[in-house]
Amino acid sequence: MAYDGVETPHGKVDRMLGGAATYIGLAASYFAPVKIVAVVGDDFAAEDMELLAGKGIDLEGLERVPGKTFFWEGKYSADMNDRETLRTDLNVFANFQPKLPESYRAVPYLLLGNIQPALQRAVRAQMTGVKVAGGDTMNYWIAGYRDELLETLRDWDFLLINDSEARMLSGEHNLRRAAAKIQEMGPRTLVVKRGEFGAILFTGGCHFTAPGYLLDKVFDPTGAGDCFAGGFSGYLAQRGVDPHGGKVEMQDWRRAVIYGSVMGSFCCEQFGVDRFRTLTLEEVEARYREFKACTDF
């Protein structure tokens, strides 16, 4: 969990609620009960706690320690497909060792946000009855912590990464061949996110391509990938998907990708988490139907 300073062509916010756990939790809360594990400093605002608690998110695993909350500042390019990091202050995140409360351990669905692979593995190890575990990673870990990452991925059911990361991790430019190599590393399901161009799901020997939702206006893409992850994993949990227990339907994985895209698209409509302050489940379902109407042939 973080505070972010963000500048896009549509405006600038010096400090607003952010972080992978925040976005994932907010998006997933529309589909299933959510429990967050994260760390914040003593500067973390009561109103930000209230936003999360108001969505029914369990904050027992949210550690609050002396010091400042992680801070990130970035600026987006004119077309918002690129961004430059201006500042990263790890603050209390530097010494974070995630510890799961007892009440979290038997939860069947685990989504690991983008942090050091060893920490992701340590969280996974504290869980006792996981049906589906998956998560995110990034170029930094792929390049500098490869062995640790490979060790971590071995136990995952799904991996969500973008196309350049899939190419980097596999050493293959072609995405079909990249996916086949990554699936051999552990995750039987891979989702390659392509921003405004949609996503591709690879599972078993099949793939599913979903175009991006065509927004009228992109205000701020911060958190869109995490909201995709939240919508995706929240929907899997809602459906009770259980690949090891034999309950797995191709349509569930596919619809999870669409719900991920839906949540990512809402995220971009306002700065930071603002869209989630008013977003209703009815709006989510309406956009899912619109997605279907705009892709059917």
Added chain:
Amino acid sequence: MAYDGVETPHGKVDRMLGGAATYIGLAASYFAPVKIVAVVGDDFAAEDMELLAGKGIDLEGLERVPGKTFFWEGKYSADMNDRETLRTDLNVFANFQPKLPESYRAVPYLLLGNIQPALQRAVRAQMTGVKVAGGDTMNYWIAGYRDELLETLRDWDFLLINDSEARMLSGEHNLRRAAAKIQEMGPRTLVVKRGEFGAILFTGGCHFTAPGYLLDKVFDPTGAGDCFAGGFSGYLAQRGVDPHGGKVEMQDWRRAVIYGSVMGSFCCEQFGVDRFRTLTLEEVEARYREFKACTDF
């Protein structure tokens, strides 16, 4: 019609059959009878004539004049999303003034390849019973021949361009708003091509997003956009789409986009037009079904 010299990461061909009319004609021939209007020099090979004639393409409008056929040479980047033009010799194309044979004038479907807008308009003016007219253009004409292009577009039913061209023509970055502006210029239907990321169709107040077909291997993308145009317009002709006569189904436009994508994807599988030497209608239909299977949710 042209000869091309092409280098991709998979190989190099010094001289092979190419040109928009060639690719469009080959792709469209799987759906409807095709008549080509173009110019070649006296170096144009008999075997290239035979390839086209063998697909049932009418070559009465193919002018053969003294001199050399248009020649283009280019080299693709490692990921094949960019290319550099190394040489363009207009040759006999420099003085091309398209003249339609009498037997062409009453044809109801017209696709105008990417040439100077005034020439496109001159072809349109020779037609007597057009139901659907549309075509392609490029950044060069948008930037340097804007008024001429706008005059030409006014009579078109559809325009096929890529995303950067749509942004350039409209002055809008957001594709939904760009499309709305372009539709006011004349073409009620706009297809924005996005290469490997698929295409978006805008028609009336609706849009349809199609992801790209995920190829195992891209050998040579030369001509893929023209094959999209050929598959798209060939399918419209096969279905007898007639927006002015009241026969227009949303599903026809959408399926035309998918058939366009199918033909573009085959084009990339081998160098130049080679894939069309062996491609069967059964393979085309199988890929359409595969497209459906990979996008359904």
